[in-house]
Amino acid sequence: MHPAFSVILFTTSSGAGYGLLALMGIFGAAGILPQDRWFGLSGLFIALGLVTIGLLSSTFHLGHPERAWRAISQWRSSWLSREGVLAIVTFIPAGLLGIGWVFLETTTGFWGVMGIVGALLAMLTVIATAMIYRSLKTIHQWANCWTLPGYLTLSIMTGALLLSALLMIFDEHARAVHGMVIFAVVLAWIVKYVYWRFIATSKSLATPSSAIAVDGAEITPLDPPHNSANYLMKEMGFIVARKHADKLRFISYATLFAMPLALSLMAYLSSGAMGTISAVVAVISAIVGVAVERWLFFAEAKHTVNLYYGATSV
Amino acid sequence: MTSLPQATNKKLGLVIDLDTCVGCHACATNCKEWNTGGHMAPLTDQNPYGKKPDGVWFNRVHSFEVKRGKTNPGLTVNFPRSCLHCENAACVTVCPTGASYKRAEDGIVLVNTDKCIGCKLCSWACPYGAREFDEDEGVMKKCTLCIDRIYNKTLEPEDRQPACVLTCPAGARHFGDLSDPDSNVSKLVAERAGRPLMPELGYKPTNSYLPPRARRVEAANIGAEKQLEAVSPRKGFLSWIDNTLSR
Numbered sequence: 020m021h022p023a024f025s026v027i028l029f030t031t032s033s034g035a036g037y038g039l040l041a042l043m044g045i046f047g048a049a050g051i052l053p054q055d056r057w058f059g060l061s062g063l064f065i066a067l068g069l070v071t072i073g074l075l076s077s078t079f080h081l082g083h084p085e086r087a088w089r090a091i092s093q094w095r096s097s098w099l100s101r102e103g104v105l106a107i108v109t110f111i112p113a114g115l116l117g118i119g120w121v122f123l124e125t126t127t128g129f130w131g132v133m134g135i136v137g138a139l140l141a142m143l144t145v146i147a148t149a150m151i152y153r154s155l156k157t158i159h160q161w162a163n164c165w166t167l168p169g170y171l172t173l174s175i176m177t178g179a180l181l182l183s184a185l186l187m188i189f190d191e192h193a194r195a196v197h198g199m200v201i202f203a204v205v206l207a208w209i210v211k212y213v214y215w216r217f218i219a220t221s222k223s224l225a226t227p228s229s230a231i232a233v234d235g236a237e238i239t240p241l242d243p244p245h246n247s248a249n250y251l252m253k254e255m256g257f258i259v260a261r262k263h264a265d266k267l268r269f270i271s272y273a274t275l276f277a278m279p280l281a282l283s284l285m286a287y288l289s290s291g292a293m294g295t296i297s298a299v300v301a302v303i304s305a306i307v308g309v310a311v312e313r314w315l316f317f318a319e320a321k322h323t324v325n326l327y328y329g330a331t332s333v
Numbered sequence: 334m335t336s337l338p339q340a341t342n343k344k345l346g347l348v349i350d351l352d353t354c355v356g357c358h359a360c361a362t363n364c365k366e367w368n369t370g371g372h373m374a375p376l377t378d379q380n381p382y383g384k385k386p387d388g389v390w391f392n393r394v395h396s397f398e399v400k401r402g403k404t405n406p407g408l409t410v411n412f413p414r415s416c417l418h419c420e421n422a423a424c425v426t427v428c429p430t431g432a433s434y435k436r437a438e439d440g441i442v443l444v445n446t447d448k449c450i451g452c453k454l455c456s457w458a459c460p461y462g463a464r465e466f467d468e469d470e471g472v473m474k475k476c477t478l479c480i481d482r483i484y485n486k487t488l489e490p491e492d493r494q495p496a497c498v499l500t501c502p503a504g505a506r507h508f509g510d511l512s513d514p515d516s517n518v519s520k521l522v523a524e525r526a527g528r529p530l531m532p533e534l535g536y537k538p539t540n541s542y543l544p545p546r547a548r549r550v551e552a553a554n555i556g557a558e559k560q561l562e563a564v565s566p567r568k569g570f571l572s573w574i575d576n577t578l579s580r
Binding site: 020080081082083084086087089090091092093095096097098099100103151154155156157158224225227229230231232233234235236237238239240241242243244245246247248249250251254255322323324327 | 335336337351356361384385386387388389390393394395396397398399400401402408409410412414423425426427428429430431432448449450451452453454456457458459460461462465466467468470471472473528529530531532533534535536542544545
C-alpha cells in the first residue's frame with residue numbers, strides 16, 4: 020500500500036498524543052504526577068497538540084477535506100467513523116482534566132475521574148485507528164491479531180517516553196513512570212518482533228487461481244489491461260520500501276526500540292542533566308523509529324489486487 | 334446508512350464466460366464511453382494524450398497465461414475485472430460518510446459522490462480493485478451496473494442491459510437476477526459451474542465467472558504420418574558426395 024505521508028504523520032502523532040494523554044490521566048488520577056499547573060499545561064498541550072496535528076493531517080489526503088465532518092456519521096458500521104467520533108469525544112474529559120490541573124492544580128477526585136475517562140477514550144481511539152486496518156481482509160499484513168497490539172503498545176510506548184522526558188525536564192522523579200517506560204518499550208518490541216515474524220511466515224488465503232476463478236499451477240500476466248500505471252497500481256502496488264524492508268526494519272529496531280531502551284535505562288539510573296538528555300534523546304530516536312515503522316506497516320502491506328498485476332501471493 | 338441491507342429483493346449482476354471472452358476490450362471501452370456521460374459522469378482522465386495516460390475505468394481486461402501441469406494444456410485466459418456487487422460489500426461498511434451504499438431493491442452498490450470525502454478507504458476494502466479514484470473530482474467512482482440503462486424506459490427493452498453486456502461481440506457477458514434460480518444467468522452458473530472470485534475472503538460476490546471448458550489433450554487422428562523425415566539423395570552427384578563424405 021502507498022504510504023501516504025499524511026496518514027503516517029496522523030497515526031504516529033495521534034498515537035503518541037493519545038498515549039501521553041492516557042498516561043497523564045491515569046498517573047494523574049493516581050496522584051503520582053506533580054499537580055503543578057505548568058507541568059499539567061505542558062503535558063496536556065503536547066498530548067492534545069500531537070492529537071490535533073494528527074487529526075488535521077489526516078484530512079489533508081482527502082479528496083474533499085471540507086466534507087470531513089460527514090465522516091462522523093457512520094459509526095454503526097465504519098471504524099474510520101468510530102475513530103472520528105471517539106477522537107472528538109476524547110477532547111471533553113481531556114479538557115476537563117486540563118481545567119482541574121491548570122486552574123485548580125488538582126488531578127484527583129472529579130478531575131481524576133475525568134483523567135481516567137479520558138485515558139479510556141484515548142485508548143479506544145487508538146483501538147479504532149488500529150481496527151481500520153485490522154478489519155481489511157484484503158490485506159493479510161493488516162488483518163491479523165498483531166495489528167491492534169502493535170498500535171496500542173506503540174501508542175503507550177511513545178506516550179510514556181514523552182511523559183518520562185517531560186518529568187525529567189521538570190526535574191521530577193516519578194520512578195514508577197520511568198520504570199514503566201522500560202516495560203512499555205520491551206513490550207512494544209516483542210509485539211513488533213512477533214508481527215514481523217508473522218507477516219514473514221504467512222500469507223493471504225487468496226491466490227492467483229482464486230482471483231481469476233481458473234485453476235492453474237502457474238498464472239502469469241500475458242497482456243496488461245492498460246499501458247501505464249493506474250490508480251490501483253499507484254495506491255496498492257507500492258514496492259519501494261518493500262525492496263529495502265530488511266534495512267528499514269533494522270533501522271526501526273535500532274531507533275524505535277534499542278536506543279530508547281538503553282537511553283531510558285540511563286535516565287532511570289541517572290539524574291540531573293544526564294537523565295534529562297537521555298530521556299529527550301530517547302524521544303527523538305523513537306520519533307524517527309516510529310515513522311520508519313509506520314512507513315513499513317504501509318509499504319509491506321500487500322493488497323489482494325496485486326494478484327491481478329503479477330503477484331504470486333499476497 | 335452504510336450498514337448493509339438485511340436482504341435484497343434481487344441480486345442483479347453479471348455472469349462472465351472466461352471460455353468465450355476473446356480479450357478485445359470492447360466491454361471496457363464501451364463502459365468508459367457510456368459511463369462518462371452516465372450516472373457517475375464524468376470518468377476523468379489524466380494526461381489522456383500524453384505518454385502515460387491514466388484515468389477512471391470501471392472495467393479492466395487482463396490476459397493471463399495459465400500453466401496447468403504436464404497433462405493439461407496451458408490456457409490463455411482473458412479476464413474482465415469489474416465490480417462484483419458483493420453481498421458482503423466491505424466497501425460499503427467501511428465508508429465513514431454514508432456515500433457508499435448497497436440498494437435493498439436490487440443489490441447494486443453505488444457511490445453518492447456528493448457525500449464522498451475521497452478518503453479512499455473503500456478502494457482499500459475492495460479485494461477486486463473495482464473502485465477507482467477520480468483525481469480531478471476528488472471522489473471515488475465505481476461501476477453502477479449501468480443503472481441508467483437497465484431501468485431506462487426511453488430505451489428499447491432489449492437495450493436495457495449494461496453497456497458491457499450489449500457490446501460484447503463474443504457473447505461472453507450476461508446480465509440478470511442471480512437470486513432467481515430460473516433466470517438465464519442462474520442457469521448458466523448452474524450448467525457451467527460458475528465461480529465467485531476469492532470466495533475464501535467471504536465477500537460473497539454476486540457476479541460469477543464461468544471457467545474455461547475442458548480442452549482436448551490429444552489431437553484428432555486424421556491419418557497423417559506421426560513424424561516426417563528429411564529426404565536424402567539416393568543417386569546422382571549429391572548422392573556420390575554424400576557416400577564419399579560418409580565413408
